[in-house]
Amino acid sequence: MPGGHRVPREAVVSILFPAPGLWRADPVGDPRAPARAAPEHFSDLNIDQIVAALTAGREEYELDELYSMPLDDPSAVSYRHEVFRDLQRPDLRACVEAFAAAQREVRANLAQAGKLHYERQRQRWFLAAASAYCHGVDGLAESLARIDLGSSGMSALREHLSAYSTSDHFTALHGAVAEVERRLSEVVYTLAIKGNRITVETYSDESDYSAEVAAVFERFIQAGDGAGDPAKSHQVRFRERAEMDHVEGGVLEIVAGLFPEAFSSLEAFCDEHDGFLDATLRRFDREVQFYLAYLDHVGRVEQGGLRFCYPTVTIHPQEIFARDAFDLALAAKLVVEDRSVVCNDFSLVGPERILVVTGPNQGGKTTFARAFGQVHYLAGLGCPVPASEARLCLADRIYSHFERSESLEDERGKLQEELVRVHDILSTATSRSVVIMNETFASATLHDARYLGSEVLRRLMEIGSPSVCVTFVEELASLGEATVSMVSAVDPADPTTRTYKVLRRPADGLAYALAIAGKHGLTYERLKDRLGSRELAS
Amino acid sequence: MKARLLHREQDFDRAKQLPSNEESLAQDLGLEVLWSVMAGGDMFLFDVAKQVMLAGLADPEEIAYRQAVLSDCLDEPRAARDLYELAVGALEGERKVYRWFFGRDNPAAMLRHSVEVLEVLLGSLGDLARFANDHQGSFESEAFRRFFAEAIAELDDGYLSTVKEHLGRLRFEDGVLVSAGLGAGNKGTSYTLRRPLGSRKSWRERLLGTFRSANVVEVDPRDESGTQSLEELRARGIAPAAVALTRSMDHVLGFFTALRFELGFYIGCLNLHEQLRRAGSPACLPVPLPLARVGLVARELYDPVLVLRTGGSVVCNDVAGQDVPLVVVTGANQGGKSTFLRSFGIAHLMMRAGMFVPASSFTAGVCSGVFTHFKREEDATMQSGKLDEELQRMSAVVDELAPGGLVLFNESFSATNEREGSEIARQIVRALVEAGMRVVFVTHFFDLAESLRAGYAGKALLLRAERNATGERTFRLVEGDPLPTAYGEDLYRRVFGIPALPG
Incomplete structure (x- = not known):
């Protein structure tokens, strides 16, 4: 992670990084910033999946880079929280979206102009x-002036925009556009086609004949005709090409002759207004996507009834907690399939540092460990985190140690490889590092695993890193006051049903029949709920 | 022009999805037998019967609207069938017009085809106007009177000759005139077909390009891509007219299709009525009460599917279930419990559709929908345990329920033991009744039946499969409290040829 203070290359407003003075780094688009290899925890914690979901459909903005640069200053986190809160307002959101759409259109239109043969088309x-x-x-300037902004980032942008949009340079551009567009929109011509001849004339109020035909048969329209159904609309589709052939080109030349003022004003406009884009707005156009992409994702996941929050971030690892935390990568998939997502609470209070998770397989242990890592990672990006309430450590680094699936055949070689990785972690981690160990030493004998696990956890306790350790060795859960025992709960009455809850103590089971009825939402209480809401809907 | 024989204010929505419990409803109540008889060999009518019966009405006034149409058809079956044949004939005429090969995006072919079809349909529209004139006096329902009056007013000779004139002009023998504006990249856009102005002479001059030849683009016939481009411009020009005329053709066909469909439902009713009469079974127009009124009072209620299957008369039941939301049926196996349950459900479905019902008299609050939860003997798609499967189906029913729904349970939740099954059922019945549903529960669980009897005193009708003095089933249900033992023993005795117990 490149550190140190650097002066930004352009004195332009950034909504991702606080203004100079508070700058830690601005490697965005900086050719000197080294390309980052995705660290291990990206795939272990499924952060790569989260980033893929965030960036999908927004490839042109190259957001991966922005999502792999954690902050390590709480004030920089606050700077982003403020911008997030502003952008959560639907009115601001709508006008930023409109601006982004306009910028995409600008790029697409310029690209199109570059590809065509006929000059009048390029113009x-x-x-x-x-x-x-x-x-x-x-649009953006007008709406920002109307909206009450809470963030210093968006306020700085507004200031810039209000100066720019009222400058002579910009108003002249806008006036010229409107005038030329008006003239061109007034051009209407007719084509008389017979045989191989086309006669081009100005239009002189001839009536619409197809409307006349439709009116004659109007009285037979039936509701079931599917007037809105494209398959039955019989709409004829023509292949729409941007470029013209020589017949169309010939027609256009005649039209230009019939309407000389309109076409000469277009020509003049192109000569006078080359290069009209503003640097700060281009940067804003990219950076705001960091927020919009994240908020969109939050919105999708919230549809599953899940909640996000702005965490309190601290550089002191005491008193960490989260309520209703969940694995965002998994939740994004489950919500699409309309399946429910289990949330879990965790807390590390006072001397507590390590959450030791035991319990039956497929009970949600790994998911729990990932959620722990993800909330810390996302907090470090200055983003809302997948939990209803949280206080988290602004980690200097996140380490993960997951069992590798591409395992070595040789037990001894594998154990050694694991120990090397664990050693690397223990020799660089600090009390501000978040460490996640999942089934470490799972391939070892119970005796070895117990011994190695105890040793590793004792060292980790000395360092004091907030950690999660998923293990099958139950003794590790009671090593000392720094360890907290958590268990993946399973419904004892119906062992085929996983609760995916990870709790400090196991849950009680219900009688089998009612438990299974409950699973289908058919107990009296559940039915009252389901049928009660029905009246409102119907 | 609207048929409007099924709804006063709207066309029947043929595209509407059938209720998602359609398959189990048809299977549990044996509805396909009913629909086959209504179809009388016409698959189209089978579909009509199915769609209309499954999309029933919940408003007594709307039901009465259909009952009036049905009365007309029962009074004038010959004329009703003639009108139906007229609609069928119009639609068959369309099918006989040669279908030019057209890719969907060929306006010239579309235009030619729709001109020819409309010329044929013009004949049927004339026939319809004459039929309306001849028969308007003999139909009394609001629906038929409006329909005939509209046909007479809308399809007069003046209108029919205007249509004929347009069909001639749409051959475009003098070329086409098209207007356009400037679109993206200055390409032509908003192509609109225009009716030429002024004298025929100046129009000809423009087409021939004899004035201002500077404004003419002429394409060399050997220039292939140029010719193609010109053809495309012409196609863009006539496309709006081709689209408008093809849609117009669809509208006229849509009218005849709607007429065929909506009238077809009553033709199906005529077919069914004739079969039941032949078997000597009664039928009557029911008295539908508003959704808010629970309960059912009927005389000689029977299962029409059983009549159609056996061709003879079957056991009828009288039901005095005024103001009760819950009916609990207990008693001997194969004692007519399931048959009763089916007759109950079918009669409700038929009433909702505006049909007559299988009873000699029938008064009931309409329900918002009919749902079945029958014990399945085997289920090929079973993924998990049997109870799990039963509960899954129950949950799917709950998903579809709206207040006023009728739920028919047949030996439900018997995949588990009596204690557990009864508890599950109790909770479900309680929640359903409280939420305004009507429930009929056939069960052999004494625990369940007894607790429903005690818990719903005065609000439940308790029926029992009857035995006569010699212990034989009569297949008739009588009012009576549940008894602690089922009649499995006498079934066993009969199957094994052991004499029945006295008393």
């Missing part, structure tokens, strides 16, 4: 790009 696409740009900028 028109350039005009369309400038038009989209003006509307985007004006």
Whole structure:
């Protein structure tokens, strides 16, 4: 992680990093920043899946880079929390989305202009790009002026925008766009086609004949005709190409001759307004996607009834807790399938440092460990975390040690490899590092695992890193006052049903029949709920 | 022009999805037998019967609207069937028009096809106007009177000749005139077909390009891509008219299809009525009470499916279930309990559809939907345990329930022991009744039946499969409290040829 204070290359506003003075680093787009290899915990904790979900459909913004740069200053975290809170407001959100859409249109139109043969076509696409740009900028400036902003990041942007959008340079551009567009929109011509001849004329109020035909048969329209159904609308589709062939080109030349003012004003516009994009707005266009992508993902997952919160972040590892924490990568999948997601609580109070998780397999232990790592990672990005309430350590590093699936055949070789990795972790971790160990030494004999596990945990306690250790060795759960025992609970009455709850003590079972009825939502209480809400819906 | 024979204010929604319990409802109540008889060999009518019966009505006034149409058809079966044949004939005429090969995006072919089809349909519209004139006096229902009046007003000679004139003009023998504006990248857009202005002469001049030849693009016939481009411009020009006319053709066909469908439902009722009469079974128009009124009072209620299967008369039951939301049926195995349950459900479905019902008199609050939860003997799709499967089906029923729903239980939750099954059922019945559902529960669990008797005094009708003095089943149900033993023993005796116990 490159550290140290650096002066930003351009004196432009950033909504991701606080203004100079508070800067820690701004490697965004900096050619000197080394390309980061995705660290181990990215795949162990399924953070790679979260990032993939966040960046899907937003490839053009190269957000991966932004999501792999954790912060280590609580004030930088607050800077982002403020921007997040602002962008959660639907009114602000809507106008930022509109701006982003306009910027995409600008890029697409300029690209299109570059590809065409006929000059009059290139000019028109350039005009369309400038038009989209003006509307985007004006829209954003107007709405930011109306909206009460809480973040210093967005406020700084507003200041810049209000100066820019009222500058002579910009207002002249906007006026010219509107004038040329108006002239072109007034062009209407007719084509008389017979045989191999097309005669082009200005339009002179001839009536719409297909409307006349439709009106004659209107009285037969039936509700079941599927008027809105595209398969039955019989709409004829033509292949729409951006470029023109020589017949269309010939027609356009005649049209240009019939409407000379409109076409000469277009030509003049292109000559006068080359290079109209503003640097700060380009940067904002990218950075705001960091927030929008995350909020979109939060919105999708919240549909499953799950909650996110802004965590309190601290650089002191005492008093860490989260309520209703969940594995965001897993939740994103389950919500799509309309399946429920189990949330868990955890806390490390006073001398407690290590959550030792035991219990039956497939009971949600690994998921719990991942959730612990993920909330810490996401907190470090300055993002809301998947939990209803949380106080977390702003980690200097996150370490994970998961059993490798591509295991070595040789037991001894494998154990050695594991020990080397654990040693590496223990020799660099600090009291601000988050450590997650999942089934470490699972391949060892019970005797070895008990011995090695105790030794490793004792060292970890000395360092004081907030940690999770998933293990089958129950003795590790009671090594001392720093360990907290947690158990993945299973319904004893119906062992086929996993609760995926990880608790400090096991849950009681219900009688089998009612438990299974409950599973289908068919107990009296559950039915009252299900049927009670029905009346509102119907 | 609207058929409006099923709803006063709207067309029947043929695209509407059937209720998701459609399959189990049809299977549990034997509805396919009913629909087959209604179809009388016409698969189209089978579908009509199925769709209309499954999408029933919950408003007594809407039901009365259909009952009036049905009365007309029962009074004038010949004329009703003639009108149905007229609609069928129009639709068959369309099928006889040669279908030019057209890719869906060929406006010229679309235009030619729809002109030809509409020329055929014009004949059927004339026939319909004449039929309306001849028969308007003999139909009394609101629906038929409105329909005939509309046909007479909308399909007069003036209108029919206007249509004919347009069909001639749409051949475009003088070329086409199209307007356009500037779209993205200055390509042509908003192509609109125009009716030429002014004299025929100046229009010809423009087409021939004899004035201002600077405004003419002429394509060399050997220039293949140029010719293609010109053809595309022409196609863009006539496309709106081709689309408008094809949709118009669809509208007229849609009208005849709706007429066939909506009238077809009553033709199905006629077919069923004739079969039941032939078997000597009664049928009556029911008296539907508002959804808020629970309970059912009927005389000679029977299962029409059983009649149609056996061709003879079957056991009828009188039911005095005024104001009770819950019916509990207990008693001997194979004592007519399931048959009763089916007759109960079918009669409700038929009433909801606006049909007559299988009884000599029938008064009941309409229900918002009919749902079945029958014990399944075998289930090929079973994934987990049997109880699990039963509960899963129950949960699916709950998902679909709205207040006023009728749920028919047949030996449900018997995949587990009596103590557990009864407890599950009790909780479900309690929650359903409290939420405003109507429940009929056939069970051999004494624990369940007895607790429902005690818990719903005055609010439940208790029926029992009857035995006569010699211990034989009569297949008739009588009012009576549940008894602690089922009649499995006498079934056993009969099967094994052991004489019945006296008394």
